[in-house]
Amino acid sequence: MANDWKSFEPLLIPDIPNLQDIEVYEENGGYDALRKILDDQDTWSRKSVVNEVKQANIRGRGGAGFNAGLKWSFMPEPDGGPRYLAANGDESEPGTFKDRKIFEYNPHLFIEGALIASYAMAVDTIYVYIRGEYISWVEMFEEAVQDAYDKGYLGDNILDTDISIDMEITYGAGAYICGEETAMLESLEGKRGYPRVKPPFPAQKGLWGRPTTINNIETLANVPLVINNGADWYGDIGSEEHPGPVLYGISGHVNRPGVYEYPTGVPVMDLINDVAGGIRGGKDLKAVIPGGSSTPPLRADQLEGVTMNSDSLKDAGSMMGTAGLVVMDEDTDMVEVLWRIAHFYHHESCGQCTPCRDGTGWLEKILIKIKNGEGEMKDLDLLLDLGNQIEGRTICALADAAVWPVRHTINRFRDEFEAKVKKSVHAVA
């Protein structure tokens, strides 16, 4: 796609002043997608909406990249009881700060997307779970929801049809784990955020034992685009296997950090140099974490031709995650960085599974030893070994997310780690 991305006009957060006001949103085609469906429910049956979204292949923007329409199709047939959509606005993966832009700049696009999703899955109540620290954005978003109620887009008999959908906002109180989908359900039920053992999956037994689908805020904001313009149009944006617009969050040692909207598939180096203004202080690039702290870092020399989509990042040895890029310059101490990441996962482990609770503690402890110059060469292999023992043996993916950066940072920056441990051996001798 070379330089195509440069002429891209934002779709999720277009450059329209005051788009957060419902009137401005309506003037710019807002709620047309919902209206189109509800006005012609024969053409737009629930099933055909699910199929259109499935065909568009909106890959989940919460980290795992799962096809949203396919996920919706897992909901069982309605049985007359309550059904839920839980929208995930917990946004706590280090390096990720994009969903808050939707609450602030284009909340109605998300509301419209959540409504279309709810129609398609015969959901009657949407819960929007926002991290507690985002209280400023909770308050902004509450206004948008109230406006949508006042205008008849939410509540009973939406747009004078027999469709009724409610949206309730709630927020957390500080716990990264509540972004994990089943921990979020526990938290919504008023409990500690302990991830649930799967199966049963939320589509079968979610909130209060009823069918529930969990989607990220940005994922749902993509839905009206698909309904307005069609799955084929959407599929032509960005990379073939991972299409659509993306809110890239760029942080770390760049001149112009921030959130930028471009299609998937933009070269990583273009995002750093052209979009974010290059490395601060004219320094060289050392490494990039492409999609939040759990995605393995890539060395500068691994980035040739690498683009921001799942296939390309997988080939390079990383993942798309949340598209939150953390950029590190040549002076960055990778041992310190890895220790800080390990500290995060240790701090946030909910403690249910022994391999995660104790394992993340050991990872951190050994890394502290190494960064303090007291590590030995065998500690590096011990770290890798511990990782293998933790991975895949726990209830949720937090433990895996803690292991990946450890494994790949050591393997890709081994000399930096060896330098720290070797020095200590000399000091002792």
Next chain:
Amino acid sequence: MAELSFTEEELEEIEKIKAKFPTAKAATLQVLWVAQRKYGHVEPDVQKLVAETLDLPASHVHGVASFYTQYYKEEQGKFVLDVCTCLSCQLCGGYEILHHLEDKLGIKAGETTDDGMFSIQEVECLGACGYAPMLQVTNGVYVNNLTKEKVDTLIENLKNGKKPEFESMAMPELEKRNQAAAE
């Protein structure tokens, strides 16, 4: 300490919260928030009030209050400064900001100044990584792109009762274009 209680108004707010969910238990987090906003913390007697109001076992409310980091399990300073030192903030000088604050206020993270004005906490990523280093004031407003000077001004202002205002961190591109349009 005198018996704690919610006012009529607060009880009305709590009824509204309960109406969002099919169970009273689901309201636990939000009612703890109502209580913390009123009392400034959720010490055991406050937890007890929440449990009684929602007709839930005290052990449940205690379990929730202790699981989530934003609930203050003991009384804090008038202003709680939550300094992020996580990944992006670490890279952009979050620890320098934390240590500057510690030196300035003469306390360590986790402590409160003798006059009860300030508490400092070191926290994990707050979702403001592009505006690092940053801090949050008492579970409220974010203060972004910190420098030592900006921290000094913040402390002075807080001492004078002037709280920071919400800072909208525009999308850089929109900002650029809006500027161009204005010129």
